[in-house]
Amino acid sequence: MNTITNLAFATGLLASAAEGQTLNFDGATTGVAPPGWTATKTGSGAPKWTVEKDDSAPSKPNVLKQSGEASYPVCLKNDSSLKDGFVEVKFKPISGKVDQAGGIVWRAKDADNYYIARANALEDNVTIYHVVNGRRTEKKRTAMKVASNAWHRLRVDFSGEHFTVTCDGTKAIEWDDKTFSEAGMVGVWTKADSVTLFDDFSCGAK
Numbered sequence: 001m002n003t004i005t006n007l008a009f010a011t012g013l014l015a016s017a018a019e020g021q022t023l024n025f026d027g028a029t030t031g032v033a034p035p036g037w038t039a040t041k042t043g044s045g046a047p048k049w050t051v052e053k054d055d056s057a058p059s060k061p062n063v064l065k066q067s068g069e070a071s072y073p074v075c076l077k078n079d080s081s082l083k084d085g086f087v088e089v090k091f092k093p094i095s096g097k098v099d100q101a102g103g104i105v106w107r108a109k110d111a112d113n114y115y116i117a118r119a120n121a122l123e124d125n126v127t128i129y130h131v132v133n134g135r136r137t138e139k140k141r142t143a144m145k146v147a148s149n150a151w152h153r154l155r156v157d158f159s160g161e162h163f164t165v166t167c168d169g170t171k172a173i174e175w176d177d178k179t180f181s182e183a184g185m186v187g188v189w190t191k192a193d194s195v196t197l198f199d200d201f202s203c204g205a206k
Contacts, residue, residue, distance in 0.1 A: 020086065020204020024059035025051050034064060036078050037187070040111045042134055043071025057199050058090050058151060064198040066190045072136065074111050076187035077203070082106065083183035085205040088155035089198050093121040093148050096194040103189035104154055107180040115180060116189050117156045117165040117173070121148040126172040128165055130179050142172045159206060
């Protein structure tokens, strides 16, 4: 096994030219945020992003877990810069009285400026937003069953100002927006008191 392959397995990152990169967190140290990511938030509060072992993980043994409380916990992949491409993640909403959300972020300038698509198990819907200077604005939502304590797959494909969001393989939203037109970071997102697990995060250019 060569050095690059060793490094990929050590960090839990598997690369594919056709599918982009898939990160499963399996080589990361548990109990702390994953290396190469900025574990942060939009707004106030105290998010808690940690890699944890979970027997239900689609790619065992580890997942990325958000278990703190904040306005909008955000975890951004530091070395990412995508203008046109896709982001996809498997997520499992565990609990939350205010929210049970899992989301993906793209074209992020920082923790206060980005696009977000999220699925919510308390509301049974999928919604797309943009966040500008820390303020979130809803653009479009679609009613869709999102079960608690179950793994789901959320994906967004973005090209120019056109975005397509799918959840569990079903198209949920198509939307056009030109607020953020340049390349930016990608990542994952929750809201409020959501306790959410993430696994098999993938992204790639198109």
